[in-house]
Amino acid sequence: MKRPSRSTIIIILIALSLAGVALDQNDDLQPLEDLALSVMVPIQEKLISVADGISDFVQTTQEVRELRRRNEELQALADSLMIENVRLKEVEAENETLRRLLKFAEANPTHSYKAAEVKGRVIGRDPSNFLSYLIIDLGSEQGIERGMPVVTERGLVGRITDVGSNWAKVMLIIDPSSSVNALVQSSRATGVVEGQIGEGLVMRYIPQGETVNVNDIVLTSGLGGNFPSKLIIGQVTSVYQRDIEMFQEARVRPTVDFSKLEFVLVITNFLPTEFEKLVP
Amino acid sequence: MQRFNLQPGEIAMSVYAAALLLVTTVIIQTTVMPYVAFLGVKPDLVLLVVISWSLLRGAREGIIWALMGGIGLDLVSAAPFGTCTVILAGLSLLAGLGELSVFRTHLALPLIATLVATLIYDLFFLLFLYMRGCSIVWADTLVKVVLPSALFNVLLSPFIYKALFWLHRRTGPKEMAL
Numbered sequence: 001m002k003r004p005s006r007s008t009i010i011i012i013l014i015a016l017s018l019a020g021v022a023l024d025q026n027d028d029l030q031p032l033e034d035l036a037l038s039v040m041v042p043i044q045e046k047l048i049s050v051a052d053g054i055s056d057f058v059q060t061t062q063e064v065r066e067l068r069r070r071n072e073e074l075q076a077l078a079d080s081l082m083i084e085n086v087r088l089k090e091v092e093a094e095n096e097t098l099r100r101l102l103k104f105a106e107a108n109p110t111h112s113y114k115a116a117e118v119k120g121r122v123i124g125r126d127p128s129n130f131l132s133y134l135i136i137d138l139g140s141e142q143g144i145e146r147g148m149p150v151v152t153e154r155g156l157v158g159r160i161t162d163v164g165s166n167w168a169k170v171m172l173i174i175d176p177s178s179s180v181n182a183l184v185q186s187s188r189a190t191g192v193v194e195g196q197i198g199e200g201l202v203m204r205y206i207p208q209g210e211t212v213n214v215n216d217i218v219l220t221s222g223l224g225g226n227f228p229s230k231l232i233i234g235q236v237t238s239v240y241q242r243d244i245e246m247f248q249e250a251r252v253r254p255t256v257d258f259s260k261l262e263f264v265l266v267i268t269n270f271l272p273t274e275f276e277k278l279v280p
Numbered sequence: 281m282q283r284f285n286l287q288p289g290e291i292a293m294s295v296y297a298a299a300l301l302l303v304t305t306v307i308i309q310t311t312v313m314p315y316v317a318f319l320g321v322k323p324d325l326v327l328l329v330v331i332s333w334s335l336l337r338g339a340r341e342g343i344i345w346a347l348m349g350g351i352g353l354d355l356v357s358a359a360p361f362g363t364c365t366v367i368l369a370g371l372s373l374l375a376g377l378g379e380l381s382v383f384r385t386h387l388a389l390p391l392i393a394t395l396v397a398t399l400i401y402d403l404f405f406l407l408f409l410y411m412r413g414c415s416i417v418w419a420d421t422l423v424k425v426v427l428p429s430a431l432f433n434v435l436l437s438p439f440i441y442k443a444l445f446w447l448h449r450r451t452g453p454k455e456m457a458l
Contacts, residue, residue: 126310126356126357126358126359127306127309127310127313127324127326127353127356127357127364128353128357128359128364128405129320129321129322129324129402129425129429130402130405130406130409130421130425131357131358131359131409133358161358162358169358171358175358176409176414176415176416177409177412177413177414179415194415195415196415196416196417196420197406197416197417197420197421197424197425198320198420198421198424198425
């Protein structure tokens with residue numbers, strides 16, 4: 001069969017086109033379009049779905065790469081926010097502590113205070129299991145002297161026993177060497193609060209006949225001149241009273257949590273009275 | 281470098297290395313141990329180190345470690361200076377007898393030695409405090425502090441002893457194989 005010439009093909013195509021235009025004018029092309037589309041549509045659908053799949057795959061790959069990068073960015077952001085959050089919480093906690101200490105200082109204007117950060121947060125920086133001492137970051141350079149009382153907004157902590165140039169040792173009231181003259185707030189019964197190994201505090205030498213009840217508040221009495229008066233020591237948890245003994249005893253739970261001390265106040269305008277100097 | 285008074289051919293840790301080790305132990309005792317305290321009781325690392333070394337190397341080296349560790353503890357403790365040194369020195373002499381024991385390599389030796397040493401250490405420490413006028417309720421203190429402390433130390437002693445045994449093998453005289 002003789003192959004048609006190029007010009008023949010062009011003429012045929014032009015003729016078909018013109019015929020199509022003419023048929024389309026009268027909507028006579030519809031059956032042909034239906035036939036063409038009915039064949040094309042499934043193929044198109046398949047092709048589109050394949051193309052979509054490829055496009056999705058390429059896009060997904062790009063997205064995964066982008067998501068990884070974004071994820072890394074977000075992770076870094078989350079890390080930095082977490083660190084910032086922790087820092088802010090610490091600042092907030094510190095702020096709260098200092099605010100409470102300030103409030104306490106304002107409520108007790110008769111004393112002047114210096115805020116000191118306790119170097120060790122945990123009680124028992126002393127290496128032994130039997131002594132309860134803390135070290136604070138204030139010393140003689142900051143005007144700290146031996147015997148000065150140490151408090152927090154929750155109550156009495158102890159007193160300074162040793163002073164260096166920029167450190168001081170604080171003997172806690174729960175140390176077995178510690179004794180504080182005290183009184184029961186409700187009944188005004190007096191006694192001496194002593195520290196005990198593994199026991200906390202015990203109030204001794206409470207005269208018989210004085211009324212001491214569980215939950216009574218124990219304050220410093222100021223007697224003896226070692227501590228200012230009216231500082232909170234703790235709360236009575238149990239009372240031991242036997243008629244055959246001269247005095248009653250009471251177990252006292254300190255209001256200060258010595259294991260969580262972070263900041264303390266040193267009362268700098270109070271020094272223990274030295275009775276030897278008073279004796280002529 | 282200065283070394284302990286040695287027998288010919290014997291290799292020992294230098295005094296400086298021992299001092300560094302003990303200073304580190306004292307620092308850990310005063311900073312880290314309060315965080316691992318259980319029921320308010322913390323282990324006595326320096327005591328464990330001194331007892332273990334005395335068992336391994338005898339009283340001659342043990343007492344030097346005891347003196348260095350004791351002085352370190354006394355410097356940071358609120359107890360009267362010398363309290364820790366005296367008790368540790370005495371205990372190192374006692375533990376040094378263990379060096380002669382045929383059970384030196386047996387794990388039971390450090391366990392028993394630690395138990396006895398902790399009880400003696402704590403009781404003498406309390407005695408010193410009592411003599412200073414501290415108020416001590418003996419029975420309660422024994423139950424709530426001394427016994428838990430001894431138990432804590434006994435639990436830790438195998439680890440300390442093993443670590444020091446390794447150091448002893450690295451720095452000590454070679455033992456003759458039978």
